[in-house]
Amino acid sequence: MSYEIKLDIFEGPLDLLLYLIKKNEIDIYNIPIATITDQYLKYMEILKSIDLDLAGEYLVLASTLAHIKSRMLLPELQPYEDEKETEEDPRAELVWQLLQYQTYKEAAARLNNLSLLERDVFKRGSPIDTASSLAEETPTEIDVFELIKAFQKIISRMDKSEAMAIDAEKITLADRINDIMERLTRQKNLNFAELLENRKNRKEIVYTFLAVLELMKMRIIKAYQVGSFGIIRIFLAVES
Numbered sequence: 302m303s304y305e306i307k308l309d310i311f312e313g314p315l316d317l318l319l320y321l322i323k324k325n326e327i328d329i330y331n332i333p334i335a336t337i338t339d340q341y342l343k344y345m346e347i348l349k350s351i352d353l354d355l356a357g358e359y360l361v362l363a364s365t366l367a368h369i370k371s372r373m374l375l376p377e378l379q380p381y382e383d384e385k386e387t388e389e390d391p392r393a394e395l396v397w398q399l400l401q402y403q404t405y406k407e408a409a410a411r412l413n414n415l416s417l418l419e420r421d422v423f424k425r426g427s428p429i430d431t432a433s434s435l436a437e438e439t440p441t442e443i444d445v446f447e448l449i450k451a452f453q454k455i456i457s458r459m460d461k462s463e464a465m466a467i468d469a470e471k472i473t474l475a476d477r478i479n480d481i482m483e484r485l486t487r488q489k490n491l492n493f494a495e496l497l498e499n500r501k502n503r504k505e506i507v508y509t510f511l512a513v514l515e516l517m518k519m520r521i522i523k524a525y526q527v528g529s530f531g532i533i534r535i536f537l538a539v540e541s
Contacts, residue, residue: 477512
């Protein structure tokens with residue numbers, strides 16, 4: 302049985318690129334294209350491995366990065382002495398697009414916080430308070446990209462035959478979302494790894510993971526992690 306999943310869980314390829322730049326603490330005006338291109342392509346492979354149907358814009362940016370990378374690897378030609386103009390940096394247009402996107406994203410975030418302030422105000426028993434009781438170190442909120450990395454590690458640890466098994470049971474994204482919400486209402490928080498590892502087959506694992514991403518996108522849930530390799534726990538964004 303084969304299946305494809307189309308789900309708009311990311312804000313676009315530039316969002317992924319900005320995440321990689323921030324993660325690597327890179328100067329946006331001086332992007333090491335070879336490193337960023339390799340990391341971008343690795344993320345695309347992860348998305349493909351969980352049967353996400355990538356939008357064409359992700360592939361276009363991948364081609365753009367590869368083209369810029371090839372241009373950057375070309376030996377630099379020495380200009381003639383009377384030449385005043387130098388060749389434009391092949392990264393210039395991409396940097397401009399990133400700066401424009403970052404500006405709009407930050408503006409949208411400010412507007413969103415103004416109109417939906419109460420949604421991010423935690424009451425007694427908030428995720429941060431609850432998670433702090435589970436470990437001495439203060440947990441930090443993680444985004445969908447970090448969750449994708451955690452998902453890949455979980456899949457790689459599982460028995461291959463178990464992870465690839467597909468049964469005839471009908472599974473829908475709505476079912477997985479409802480199941481997660483019901484469990485969060487009862488338990489207050491869920492261990493991300495256990496949530497996936499308790500699934501019976503690959504299809505159920507993928508749909509559960511996509512349900513988590515969709516709920517994060519809608520800002521209904523949030524994910525927190527203690528340290529770089531600590532347990533990831535899922536909480537309702539606002540206490541019910």
